[in-house]
Amino acid sequence: RMDTMNESSALRGKGADVVVIDDEESICEGCRQTLEADGYYTATAPDGIQGLQMIQDLQPRVILVDLKMPGMSGTELLSQAVQVVPTVVPIVITGYGSIDTAVETMKIGASDFITKPFTPEKLLGSVKRAMSLSEARYGAPAVKPVPAEPAEKAELTREAALLQGLQAVGEFCSLGYEKREFLAELRRIEAEAEEHAASIGHAKTKREIVLEMVRDLQVVDEIIQKHAFKKNALIQILLDVQNELNWLPAHGLRWIAARLNIPEAEIYRIANFYEAFSLERRGKHLVQVCTGTACHVRGAPKLVDRVAQVLGIQPGETDRDMKFTYQTVHCLGCCALGPVMVVDDTYYSDPSVKDLEKIKEACN
Ligand code: FES
Structure with missing residues (x-):
């Protein structure tokens, strides 16, 4: 649900911690749910003009602004928002490929940028940092009463x-x-x-x-x-x-x-x-081997084969007992350890067949 101007007016005086402005409704809704679950009052707007009005009405501490929107662009909105509410801390949401622009926007006041698609953790991390920045600059927010949740019991x-x-x-x-x-x-x-x-x-x-x-x-x-x-x-x-x-x-x-x-x-x-969700059936343990460039030059193709041999399945497959799902991924963010394999949350650097057998055994 996108908040409209009327709702924005209705919220006036109540204030909001965060305003999210994005023309993609699913992003607004996803952000709102994630942030509200973490206790932030959140409002959303589908474009720059409504967003700017909402920022003026609700005086949020943090705003999340999509760079690419029809009508008023994110960059334009940003420069006007910091004039309307000088204490606001902006975060830029950007698609893959517009990182240069995102860096540019940081020069005009954005505190951070997050690239789509992002995880709830990434969103919360960025908003928390922006909130701390706001607190350090402008002091702690006034304590707001916690609104009572309406008991929304579905018909059972x-x-x-x-x-x-x-x-x-x-x-x-x-x-x-x-x-x-x-x-x-x-x-x-x-x-x-x-x-x-x-x-x-x-x-x-x-x-x-x-x-x-x-x-x-x-x-x-x-x-x-x-x-x-x-x-x-x-x-x-x-x-x-x-x-x-x-x-x-x-x-x-x-x-x-x-x-x-x-x-x-x-x-x-x-x-x-969200990347955290899988619509495909997954085994109990997720085994991922990095085939990113750094790992590739250090022998990832051989590691991919070794893992396939020990698990008895190819990348993209799940074994019959639903114990292991095997995937290849691009860069796990620890290139110096390459070639890298991660099983659930544990990282292994270039494991041999013997190591792999032990790891498999430990999962059983
Ligand atoms: S390329 Fe493999 S971890 Fe970065």
Whole structure:
């Protein structure tokens, strides 16, 4: 949801910590959810003109400005914003390739720039630094009352019945008037199970996979309940599901959409935007080998082969037991160690076959 000028006027006097100005609604919404989950009052605007008005009305401490916007450009907005609110600390959002421009904008007052796509951590890190800068320059903000969260409990009856039904796969006929909806969901789950069974070489039967998917839904449902069905906790819910299941399965996303009454398309926009999310089934352990230039010249191609040999899968594949997903990536940011492999969060410099076997053993 994009805040409009009217909402901006309604917020006047209340103030905001951060204003995000970007013509891409998914970016505004993603930033708003991430920042609000971390306790920042956040408002968003879809273009420079509305953004400038909002900055004037809300007097934020930090603004996030997209450089490339139709109408008033980010650079233009920046130079006007610092005149309207001289205490504001701007951060520039830029796409790949406009880094030179971003550096230019730092000369006219931007404190930092973040390149798209960015992770919630990167966004929060940059905003926290900007807040500290603002505090160091202009003092701590006045303490604001914490607004009470409206209890936004979704209608549970239909979904609760569906969940119970899913738990009782095989006995769905007893579901009475919920039967048609339940059958439709079950058919979709079965179709997905079919696909998964094919993709992992029928190591498991379709029935086993359906049961697994039903268990996934229980996990997803517990996470949604933990977050009290709050729509503005969507990113945190997705992160928790990713952590628990190692991916965001389609049936899980459908479930979240139904439970929170959010369009599926919106959930997919966010899931596609952040690197932290995977819409592909992942193994328990993620193995990545860097094939960036520095690693390549130091022997990455041989390391790629060694890892494939020890794991028994090629880059881009997941093993049948769902233990390992193997990927190649471009630069892990530690080129001096090259060629580098990372397993979950542990980095290894040029491991031999023996080292790899030990690492694999330790994961079992
Ligand atoms: S090129 Fe491999 S870590 Fe940078």
